[in-house]
Amino acid sequence: MTDKLRFIGGWLRRRAENLLALMLLAMFVAFLLQILFRYALNLSVGWTNELSVVLWMWIVLFGSAFVIREIDEIRFDLLWAGATGRVRRAMQIVSSLALVTLFGISLPGVIDYVSFMKVESTAYMKIRFDHLYSIYVVFAVAMIIRYVWLGVQALRSAPVDDDDIH
Template identity: 50%
Template sequence: MERLTSLGGWLHRRAENVAVGMLATMFAAFIVQVAFRYLLNLPVGWASELTLVMWLWLVLWGAGLVLPEREEIRFDVIWGAAGRKARRWMQVVAAGALLFLYGASLPAAWDFVSFMSIQKTSYLRIRYDHLFMVFMIFLVAVLFRYAWLFVQALRGRPEPGGHNVEDLP
């Protein structure tokens, strides 16, 4: 189990490295776009397109693989007022519902992504199926995350906020 935890930490750090690379690429493309447009009076479409592609990938990559569960934005008024058993079952129900919804959307998402192979972006000529593949990565990552949370809640293990379900009031 210790080896698995170590591997998970290493993979998480690599996912963060990829996100940093995407952010750096997006920033560089933005600077190139501004410089060419306002200093050289020569607008370049590829820089704008690259910025948009990096933004799309960064948001979905980060939400699926980098952002820890405890740092997601939530409205937890009901969660905070609930007792230990209620929180545990709310986590089971929420994780189960999200597993069902994301799982049910997986085939349709795959059909759409694979269908988009017929088009390419205007400037960089990236096939849209390659561009939207990050959504499939996001879906699979979220399915794994909520499967893990579902099992942990059933076992009474730590919840996303870092608290142990057993220690709650």
């Protein structure tokens, strides 16, 4: 069963990478269109800038939630690399507990705020802010799940190795 779950997880991760690549392509095309409209056609359009900002926010949060592996995260590598396996487990447990607690405490307020933002929309593309910022709720839930998993793995005395955390 574990191999099947790894296969499904790998397939889903690759599809998330594909979606990120498409978002990056769309952002690049919007950037090129902005240059074309502004400098070649002497027209000022705002939707290209707005689309770029929206896509950048979604790329960062969606990518952090579903594509970036733990090994790719920024950490105090000097401390982590010099620590023994037992100390790494303790560091993982403490950081997992802190992050799950902080994201968990903030989640109800975040959901309320994102829900409240349905009354506002972006200036040019008229995207409702609750739709726009819903990716942060997804990100927060994904971080809670990720760090619960990592904390449980560390509590089980599973070796915390850079290659094992994906």
